Amino acid sequence: MTLTPRQQQAKDDFIEHRGTWGPMWESIARLDPEFLDAYRELSMVPWRTKHLDAKTKELIYIAVDANATHMYLPGVRQHVKAALAAGATPQEIMEVLELSSTLGIHAMNIGVPLLVEVLEEKGLRDGPAPLDERQERLKAEFTANRGYWHAFWDEILELDPDMFEAYTNFSSVPWKTGTLEPKIRELVYCAFDASATHLYVKGLKLHYENALELGATVGEILEVLEIASVIGVHAATSSVPILVEEAEAAGIPLARED
Numbered sequence: 001m002t003l004t005p006r007q008q009q010a011k012d013d014f015i016e017h018r019g020t021w022g023p024m025w026e027s028i029a030r031l032d033p034e035f036l037d038a039y040r041e042l043s044m045v046p047w048r049t050k051h052l053d054a055k056t057k058e059l060i061y062i063a064v065d066a067n068a069t070h071m072y073l074p075g076v077r078q079h080v081k082a083a084l085a086a087g088a089t090p091q092e093i094m095e096v097l098e099l100s101s102t103l104g105i106h107a108m109n110i111g112v113p114l115l116v117e118v119l120e121e122k123g124l125r126d127g128p129a130p131l132d133e134r135q136e137r138l139k140a141e142f143t144a145n146r147g148y149w150h151a152f153w154d155e156i157l158e159l160d161p162d163m164f165e166a167y168t169n170f171s172s173v174p175w176k177t178g179t180l181e182p183k184i185r186e187l188v189y190c191a192f193d194a195s196a197t198h199l200y201v202k203g204l205k206l207h208y209e210n211a212l213e214l215g216a217t218v219g220e221i222l223e224v225l226e227i228a229s230v231i232g233v234h235a236a237t238s239s240v241p242i243l244v245e246e247a248e249a250a251g252i253p254l255a256r257e258d
Helices: 005-018 023-031 033-049 054-066 073-085 090-121 133-146 151-159 161-177 182-194 201-213 218-249
Strands: none
Touching: 005 023, 005 033, 023 033, 023 218, 033 218, 054 073, 054 090, 054 182, 054 218, 073 090, 073 218, 090 151, 090 161, 090 182, 090 201, 133 151, 133 161, 151 161, 161 182, 182 201, 182 218, 201 218
16 A cells, blocks of 8 residues: 555654664554654664664663563564674574573562561461571572572572572573673663563662673663663554554545544
8 A cells, every 4th residue: 555645754764763664664654653753763762872782782672572571573583683783693692582581580589588478477487597508509609600699589599499509500501601791681681670561670670780780881771771661662563453454354444534
């Protein structure tokens, strides 16, 4: 279908600034070019401030789109392609996916302290037990591999050392074999912890602290948050093509009635 001059202008401006286009954007341009323009400007904020290089920005987009609470595969494909074009290696992208795959442990990070709280309220627990030799070793290994320790690991280590050991080995892989600098790894954690589909506040604060200690600037962290903030548009990119298809099937015009 031929676009109107207004729709075509929105398309041309989007391609000029964002460097990408596809059927989902075409559908949005047809229905509401003003919305497309407004999203373009929102999405361009981290590209205009330029605290992170283009490759790192694309890696952050991948972390936001690929993690288990979002799984927006059209965005993953778009940003993998863009990351490769920006110089990222397949191994670097794989490392981002490995880092993002740790998100599931937050079931333990949130669930175990809450379980402890309930046990204490019911009189089934009166305080933490001392760590045995194995648990002390696991704590030391985690700290060495990951470069930090946080109190929210204490009760997991105490109550479920088997899970803690397996998670330590799992989460440490990119830290042992990866090539991304540690600061970038911490920014990846910040990206999915801050996303609207997750919002894991304790983890986000921890990874802010780690990132700053590793040399991240406030501007870099803000760019990560700016990138994570735009995932709301996936309500439109996923659903507007369906709206267009169903409206056309029903014979309902897409054009506004003036």
